[in-house]
Amino acid sequence: MDSQLKARPVSPLEPDPMAGLLRPYGWGFAAVVLLQVIGGIAGLAPLLAVVELGRALLAPGPVDHRHVWTVVIAGAAGLFVRLLFTGASSGAGHLLDGHVQLSFRRRLAARLGRVPIGWLSRRRTGELANVVGQDVSAVHPLIAHFPSRLVTAFVVPLVSLIYLFTVDWRLTLITVIPVALAVAFVPLMMTPRRLREQQTLDEGMGRISSAAVEFVQGIAVVKAFGGGERAHRAFLAAADGFAGDLARWARGLSGTAAAMQLALSPPFVLLAVLIGGALLITNGAMAAADLLPFLLLGLGLTAPVAALGHGFDDLQAARRALGRIRDVLAVRPLPEPEHPAAAPRGHRIELRDVRFAYDDGPEALRGIDLVLEPGTVTAIVGPSGSGKSTLVQLLPRFFDPTHGSITLGGVDLRHLAGGQLHRTVSFVFQDVRLLRASIADNLALAVPHAGLDDVIRVARLVHLHDRIIELPRGYETVIGEEVKLSGGEAQRISIARALLADAPVLVLDEATAFADPRTEQALRAALARQAGDRTTLIIAHRLETVAGADTVVVLENGLITERGSPAELLAQDGKFAKFWHSHQEGDQPR
């Protein structure tokens, strides 16, 4: 299983996926932050009003009523502005969030619609569903809540600090001592060693998830073969490893974290303010009433450092999610021709020096030259891993060759419009996917306008008609909801689908298609019907199929080592002859 989409920590050294993906929404985000900043600063007005009231009322001499009321009204107005702007910011943030999520999902859907089918079929459905669902949702805290956190954490303390400076710069310096202490601890939490521990922890969590998924997925097999303990082992090892990593991480951080918490705690801040204030007041360097703003606003100054911790988790989660979204968006789509070539002339297929490698792996096909003539059946035989499935999957363009070309009726597959290719090539491969739709719709997937007569005709060919009409809603029965089909039945549906498509090129894997005798019978009947003009490529596992083929190709280690009619190859007494004799002795398919 490809691990590209597995949960993986975003290394601090990687380019930040957040910047790239969110750049187009920068202005919107800036507007949300600006509204929040105005609201946050206005929100200080009530506090400052209380301070000002305290000073006005405590000052010696008569109370200036006008001044007092002005202060009260200013405080109330500030509160109103704060409500208005933070409300607007929150509303705009949520709108922007909805817009970003919708656009991410649209981009993902568009990209998933264009990635190679082979890339999709190698992935668990859940894996991609998580990217489109949960990972996109993970931007919500970032867009909808981060601005308010940012303002509470940085803008409000900054404005408070400026105000306090105007009141008494000496006590201001004393008030920021706890914050300075806490900030001094931050680098200790971000040393390369701590970051490595954090990364190990993330990786450990990834290992636990994978081990748990593997364990749950394989549970039936494990139970049947009594290997429960062995299967647990990977999960237990991952969990034990994680517990060790967690302890190391916690040990490394606990001292610093505790010291930081102490420095930021309200009693410590108040203590600093009170000691500093008492010294200044008793020395006659500051009026007693001036202590009030420090007591009220001083506690808020610690918010930025505390917020560093709080917002960090959400931020990290969003970064990881955006990293996975970026990975999907970065999958190279199969190029669609801008100006599709003219329709192919006939359906002769020609492979010229075709090479193919999965990702960065070794070449699975190492130079295949092969011509498939219309009206002929070509059978591929070869040991496991020789590249048979890879070869046949190139015809419906699950992937493009990494080198060389495949032409259909003289036109390179890459120059054909997708629809044209799929009308021409139909296939029956291992991974039978049925839709949660009616049986008729499933059968007519490639030919949506097919009449019921045609649907019934192919269902009869694969011996499914009787089974279908026994169902309460017959051909309208929804697969997966009203009826659960057996594996063999599902395969017969996929064969019937290919038959109904009646494409001039048929590519199939016999091992899968012949899962049960009825399916085998159905397929043989179908193959027999193709005596006409159809081009057929089949991964053959049975002597009967091989004997009936016009051409047999022996594939070994990504290369064609023998080719010819069955009789010619038998006469050569090479690999094919060995395959033939071993099957004759066993008389059983693999």
Ligand SMILES: Nc1ncnc2c1ncn2[C@@H]1O[C@H](COP(=O)(O)OP(=O)(O)OP(=O)(O)O)[C@@H](O)[C@H]1O
């Ligand atoms: N999705 C994949 N990702 C990476 N490598 C792959 C993938 N599928 C196949 N391979 C590799 O490509 C080579 C050819 O595999 P392929 O499945 O085409 O052989 P095969 O002849 O069809 O085997 P079998 O008869 O067992 O199905 C093998 O080395 C295999 O490990």
